[in-house]
Amino acid sequence: MLNIKGKLFLAPMAGFTDRTFRSLCGKFGADVTITEMVSAKAITMGSQKTKELISFSEEEKIKGVQVFGSDPHVMAEAVKIIQDEFEYDFIDINMGCPVPKVVKSGEGSALMKNPSLAAKIVEEVTKVSRKPVSVKIRKGFDEENINAPEFAYIMQESGASFVTVHGRTRTQMYSGKADWEIIRKVKERVKIPVIANGDIVDFESAKRAYEVTRADSIMIGRAALGNPWLFLQIKEGFKKGYVETKVLPHMKIRVAIEFFTQLCSEKGEKMAVLEARKHLSFFVKGIENAAKIRDKINRMNNAEKLLEFLEELESMLEKKESFVDNIL
Numbered sequence: 001m002l003n004i005k006g007k008l009f010l011a012p013m014a015g016f017t018d019r020t021f022r023s024l025c026g027k028f029g030a031d032v033t034i035t036e037m038v039s040a041k042a043i044t045m046g047s048q049k050t051k052e053l054i055s056f057s058e059e060e061k062i063k064g065v066q067v068f069g070s071d072p073h074v075m076a077e078a079v080k081i082i083q084d085e086f087e088y089d090f091i092d093i094n095m096g097c098p099v100p101k102v103v104k105s106g107e108g109s110a111l112m113k114n115p116s117l118a119a120k121i122v123e124e125v126t127k128v129s130r131k132p133v134s135v136k137i138r139k140g141f142d143e144e145n146i147n148a149p150e151f152a153y154i155m156q157e158s159g160a161s162f163v164t165v166h167g168r169t170r171t172q173m174y175s176g177k178a179d180w181e182i183i184r185k186v187k188e189r190v191k192i193p194v195i196a197n198g199d200i201v202d203f204e205s206a207k208r209a210y211e212v213t214r215a216d217s218i219m220i221g222r223a224a225l226g227n228p229w230l231f232l233q234i235k236e237g238f239k240k241g242y243v244e245t246k247v248l249p250h251m252k253i254r255v256a257i258e259f260f261t262q263l264c265s266e267k268g269e270k271m272a273v274l275e276a277r278k279h280l281s282f283f284v285k286g287i288e289n290a291a292k293i294r295d296k297i298n299r300m301n302n303a304e305k306l307l308e309f310l311e312e313l314e315s316m317l318e319k320k321e322s323f324v325d326n327i328l
């Protein structure tokens with residue numbers, strides 16, 4: 001039996017939560033990590049590139065594979081392939097993605113407008129899956145169609161083992177405030193565990209999210225970017241009632257260096273330099289002259305030089321020297 005209660009989830013984020021980043025978050029205390037969404041159709045067509053998104057590291061504890069699609073049989077077929085080839089703990093079905101291309105194909109959040117098709121997907125997938133199947137949903141498609149509680153109930157009756165709720169509608173995308181009250185309504189409607197998601201950024205908001213939603217676990221997305229020790233701080237907060245651990249700028253860069261080094265060994269230097277840019281821009285957030293540092297990083301094409309730059313930056317931040325004139 002999979003115990004997913006009282007856990008800290010790292011949210012699936014396409015383009016960000018690859019194995020290297022998930023591994024880092026696992027190391028810093030994320031209990032559950034999930035791949036970015038993978039296309040069921042691409043899996044059934046044998047896409048090697050898609051399959052590469054499904055690989056886990058030793059630092060990850062409870063591991064989920066997130067699948068998206070709209071054809072129940074293709075989804076089931078994809079899950080059969082995935083379970084024959086990979087080791088993981090649960091399958092998560094994406095019913096929240098707001099991207100126009102995905103919605104137009106009736107996938108992601110579009111499924112919230114089509115509960116009978118969504119139910120069929122969960123039924124077909126649970127029929128073939130040897131592992132638990134969860135569903136990740138939103139508050140509703142738009143303000144006129146707020147149906148998370150009823151929709152979650154249908155998912156439960158179709159065989160879902162737990163449900164994650166992002167408290168925004170599809171129309172809101174990632175703007176506005178996540179509605180935690182709707183998550184509480186979902187919790188009141190279903191028996192399966194509920195994971196609360198949206199706008200959890202620190203220990204205080206994590207605590208409030210539990211209080212307001214009464215959810216079984218919480219999931220963190222954007223706040224973890226460039227900030228993997230957030231998981232550790234939240235756990236510390238729940239243990240002691242307050243957070244003592246402070247992350248100083250040079251420590252941030254030290255972890256960024258570790259991340260980049262790992263990325264180089266997993267993806268090769270050329271790819272790592274390009275992929276590291278978006279992550280590094282989050283790692284330097286809040287550091288003096290962040291904009292200039294980002295600009296410099298984004299213009300670098302060589303892994304060795306980038307590493308050298310980050311090491312210099314770390315050393316100057318540690319000595320609290322003004323690095324502006326020296327290295328920028």
Ligand SMILES: Cc1cc2nc3c(=O)[nH]c(=O)nc-3n(C[C@H](O)[C@H](O)[C@H](O)COP(=O)(O)O)c2cc1C
Nearest residue numbers: 011012013014036037136166198199200220221222
């Ligand atoms: C860049 C980005 C990519 C995302 N990709 C996915 C995805 O592949 N699958 C998914 O279910 N949600 C995806 N999400 C949504 C997050 O999982 C999460 O629900 C959302 O960011 C709200 O949580 P937060 O306020 O903690 O960030 C993505 C979000 C962002 C910002």
